[in-house]
Amino acid sequence: MSDDVNGPDARTRLLDAAVRAFAARGFHGTTTRDIAAAAGMSPAALYVHHRSKEELLHQISLAGHQRALELCEAAVAGAQSPRDQLVALVRDFVRHHALNHTVGRIVNYELAGLTAEHRAEIEKMRRRMDAIVRDLVRRGVEAGVFHTPEPAITGAAVLSLGIDVSRWFDSQGGWSPDQVAEHYCELVLRMVGANGSSAS
Amino acid sequence: MSDDVNGPDARTRLLDAAVRAFAARGFHGTTTRDIAAAAGMSPAALYVHHRSKEELLHQISLAGHQRALELCEAAVAGAQSPRDQLVALVRDFVRHHALNHTVGRIVNYELAGLTAEHRAEIEKMRRRMDAIVRDLVRRGVEAGVFHTPEPAITGAAVLSLGIDVSRWFDSQGGWSPDQVAEHYCELVLRMVGANGSSAS
Numbered sequence: 001m002s003d004d005v006n007g008p009d010a011r012t013r014l015l016d017a018a019v020r021a022f023a024a025r026g027f028h029g030t031t032t033r034d035i036a037a038a039a040g041m042s043p044a045a046l047y048v049h050h051r052s053k054e055e056l057l058h059q060i061s062l063a064g065h066q067r068a069l070e071l072c073e074a075a076v077a078g079a080q081s082p083r084d085q086l087v088a089l090v091r092d093f094v095r096h097h098a099l100n101h102t103v104g105r106i107v108n109y110e111l112a113g114l115t116a117e118h119r120a121e122i123e124k125m126r127r128r129m130d131a132i133v134r135d136l137v138r139r140g141v142e143a144g145v146f147h148t149p150e151p152a153i154t155g156a157a158v159l160s161l162g163i164d165v166s167r168w169f170d171s172q173g174g175w176s177p178d179q180v181a182e183h184y185c186e187l188v189l190r191m192v193g194a195n196g197s198s199a200s
Numbered sequence: 201m202s203d204d205v206n207g208p209d210a211r212t213r214l215l216d217a218a219v220r221a222f223a224a225r226g227f228h229g230t231t232t233r234d235i236a237a238a239a240g241m242s243p244a245a246l247y248v249h250h251r252s253k254e255e256l257l258h259q260i261s262l263a264g265h266q267r268a269l270e271l272c273e274a275a276v277a278g279a280q281s282p283r284d285q286l287v288a289l290v291r292d293f294v295r296h297h298a299l300n301h302t303v304g305r306i307v308n309y310e311l312a313g314l315t316a317e318h319r320a321e322i323e324k325m326r327r328r329m330d331a332i333v334r335d336l337v338r339r340g341v342e343a344g345v346f347h348t349p350e351p352a353i354t355g356a357a358v359l360s361l362g363i364d365v366s367r368w369f370d371s372q373g374g375w376s377p378d379q380v381a382e383h384y385c386e387l388v389l390r391m392v393g394a395n396g397s398s399a400s
Contacts, residue, residue, distance in 0.1 A: 024312070029228020108367070109309050112224070130372065153383045156373060161357060164364035167308070172330065173356060183353045190390040 011049055013039040018056040022106045027057055027113035057110060058118045064100075064107035065125040071096055072132045082140035083194055089136070090162065090188045091181045097165040098177035104166025133159050137192055147193030158188050211249055213239040218256040222306045227257055227313035257310060258318045264300075264307035265325040271296055272332045282340035283394055289336070290362065290388045291381045297365040298377035304366025333359050337392055347393030358388050 017038035021030040032053050036046040050056050075089035097104045111119060134155035140146030148154045161184060169180070189195075217238035221230040232253050236246040250256050275289035297304045311319060334355035340346030348354045361384060369380070389395075 025228040026226035027229070028225040105309075109305075149386075150383045152373065153375060153380065154387065156368065157361060157384065157387055160364045160368060161361055163367070164360040167363070168356065168360060173352065175353060180353065183350045184357065186349075187354065187357055187391045190393065191387045193390065 010039075010041070010045070014041070014046060014049055015056065015059060018053070019060060019103055019106060022057065022060070022110060023102045027053070027106075027110045054113065054115055054118070057106070057113050058115075060103065061107050061111070061114065061118070061122055064103050065122055065129075068093065068096065068107075069125050069129055072129050076132060076136060082136055082143060082145055083189070085136055086140070086158075086188060086192065086194075087185050089133070090158065090185050093159075093162040094165055094181040094184045095177045097162055098169045098180055101166040101169045104163070108163055108166060130156065130159060140192060140194070145194065148191070154191055157191065161188070210239075210241070210245070214241070214246060214249055215256065215259060218253070219260060219303055219306060222257065222260070222310060223302045227253070227306075227310045254313065254315060254318070257306070257313050258315075260303065261307050261311070261314065261318070261322055264303050265322055265329075268293065268296065268307075269325050269329055272329050276332060276336060282336055282343060282345055283389070285336055286340070286358075286388060286392065286394075287385050289333070290358065290385050293359075293362040294365055294381040294384045295377045297362055298369045298380055301366040301369045304363070308363055308366060330356065330359060340392060340394075345394065348391070354391055357391065361388070 014035065018030075018035045021034045021038055024030075025034070030053060032046055033043050035053060035056065036043045039046070050059075071092045072089055075092055076085045079085045079088055111122060114122060134152050137146060137148065137151040137155045137158070141148060141151050165180065165184075169177075173180075214235065218230075218235045221234045221238055224230075225234070230253060232246055233243050235253060235256065236243045239246070250259075271292045272289055275292055276285045279285045279288055311322060314322060334352050337346060337348065337351040337355045337358070341348060341351050365380065365384075369377075373380075
């Protein structure tokens with residue numbers, strides 16, 4: 001056990017320990033005692049920082065969603081054409097989910113562990129991300145540079161591909177985050193019909 | 201509590217109860233007592249059928265993977281051209297994951313709850329599915345009807361899109377399983393470059 005229970009370092013250690021514990025045993029299978037032990041603290045020391053393990057899940061989930069949402073917003077703000085915006089978004093979103101796949105799994109698969117209030121806050125951020133990608137696909141279609149009869153389902157599929165990278169990334173392929181991100185950009189440009197082609 | 205603890209009905213009730221419990225609280229957050237109660241049985245009655253909750257997870261996981269693997273094999277066996285095989289595979293795989301999304305989440309996100317032996321058995325089935333889809337994409341490329349520089353990553357992305365349907369299907373869009381399946385066939389034909397086009 002460490003005596004350093006008040007500094008920012010203790011806070012970081014607790015969040016890291018919570019990520020590892022939730023990833024290994026799920027939110028419901030983890031106790032505050034597990035998290036405190038993994039952080040080298042007593043359960044009492046944990047309560048200095050967090051009232052409950054749900055508060056830890058909320059902080060992890062909030063930080064993860066804020067980062068993902070920022071990536072999407074920055075990609076749209078940082079380029080002019082729908083095509084360049086989409087490439088930047090997919091490249092950064094896929095890299096992020098490959099590099100942070102452990103946190104990504106908690107963020108995407110443990111929503112049921114949040115309180116109703118926290119869940120509503122997170123769902124709002126998820127809907128914002130959905131809207132950014134759908135609007136981007138729709139703008140491309142309206143501008144005549146993308147061609148898909150279903151911009152909404154296509155947008156959902158683009159985000160879905162990126163999110164699922166956090167599930168499979170460490171288990172197969174042996175590809176680097178950059179390799180997957182680069183090839184996924186090509187796949188997504190095809191999905192939205194970025195050169196006016198249709199496969200059917 | 202029901203006295204019918206020996207029939208096939210009791211077995212089905214226990215599996216259904218386990219699916220609901222694992223879906224709600226995760227494998228590690230569920231006790232055998234929870235499952236027995238949800239099935240209207242005593243914990244002792246549960247042990248007539250299953251030695252542990254891991255055995256229930258294994259049965260759910262095995263049945264789910266067998267069904268998904270059969271879908272993939274049947275799609276390839278039931279058509280001649282790579283294009284028709286891929287369309288059948290994606291349509292059936294996506295419909296299956298939309299219709300059975302609750303079981304799909306357990307099957308895909310609770311692998312860590314299995315014993316090493318059971319996990320190895322399931323991973324073997326997953327590798328078989330990966331191989332079917334990659335080989336299908338590769339055969340299409342060799343036959344000159346698909347065009348993708350990375351058949352392996354493209355194959356992984358096709359399966360990934362289908363698997364992730366079980367995560368998002370009940371939470372957004374309001375689309376029917378058939379609508380999603382039909383549009384996903386179009387997206388996947390584009391991903392593999394089924395008419396020789398490239399978006400880049």
